[in-house]
Amino acid sequence: MGDDPIKASTYALANLKIVAANLAQWTATEGENYADLEELYGELSGVWSRFSGHVVTNIGGIYELLKTTEQTGVTYTHLAKSDQQKAMNFLNANVFSTPSWLLQKNILTNIEPNGAVERVRSLQVRQLAGLLRMDRLKRIIDNEALNGKDAYTLTTMLSDLRKGLWNELIGGQNIDPYRRNLQRAHVELLAKLIEEDKQKRSDVSAAARAELKIIQGNAKAATNRYRTGIERYHLQDIDALVDQKLDVE
Numbered sequence: 001m002g003d004d005p006i007k008a009s010t011y012a013l014a015n016l017k018i019v020a021a022n023l024a025q026w027t028a029t030e031g032e033n034y035a036d037l038e039e040l041y042g043e044l045s046g047v048w049s050r051f052s053g054h055v056v057t058n059i060g061g062i063y064e065l066l067k068t069t070e071q072t073g074v075t076y077t078h079l080a081k082s083d084q085q086k087a088m089n090f091l092n093a094n095v096f097s098t099p100s101w102l103l104q105k106n107i108l109t110n111i112e113p114n115g116a117v118e119r120v121r122s123l124q125v126r127q128l129a130g131l132l133r134m135d136r137l138k139r140i141i142d143n144e145a146l147n148g149k150d151a152y153t154l155t156t157m158l159s160d161l162r163k164g165l166w167n168e169l170i171g172g173q174n175i176d177p178y179r180r181n182l183q184r185a186h187v188e189l190l191a192k193l194i195e196e197d198k199q200k201r202s203d204v205s206a207a208a209r210a211e212l213k214i215i216q217g218n219a220k221a222a223t224n225r226y227r228t229g230i231e232r233y234h235l236q237d238i239d240a241l242v243d244q245k246l247d248v249e
Helices: 005-027 035-056 081-094 105-111 116-131 134-150 154-165 177-196 203-223 230-245
Strands: 062-064 076-078
Touching (some): 005 035, 005 081, 005 105, 035 081, 035 116, 081 154, 116 177, 134 154, 134 203, 154 177, 177 230, 203 230
Antiparallel strands (some): 062 076
């Protein structure tokens, strides 16, 4: 597919959706159990995770072109701001949104008595954790220091991520179980960054702390839109969790 991981992953996702919709039928053999279906569904999930990871590497990504001193140009070049923005848009739309195409009832009800929510949580949180790795964020900071307004900055990236992960709060939309898991993981991972950065106290911890405060404020403001039920309790829990992570008395 060339050197464009977003285009490659877009095509891959389109193919995976076709496979998911037909997998139960394609693996059905009279007189046999669902072992093949379970194995291939696991493979399908793994392929989705792998292609998602290819896009994550664009955020804070750097091209390396080995050179000797007499050659022109530089060895390391940060990915263009526009390319990183496109990668984030893809992740919000295709990785961090609930993958309903993967949640085929005729598959899930035949391969396991429970576990669909945890399966999706594992897949999505793996990519979110990869995105919020300390070394990646430090490369983003370096890019901004070197290239200024031409860089995809740390605050922009974190803001874009938050707007994608918490967009239900704007209109009081349904926050499904998969999304609630991912939102809790988002808070946990931001808090982890603060802990990891405790000794050096860089821009990473400052930005992560600011994001937690914004998330807490948004959760509080949105709570009244959810009068009863688990979504209201979830937002109240997010409020308490941020206080806990920031050691608020």
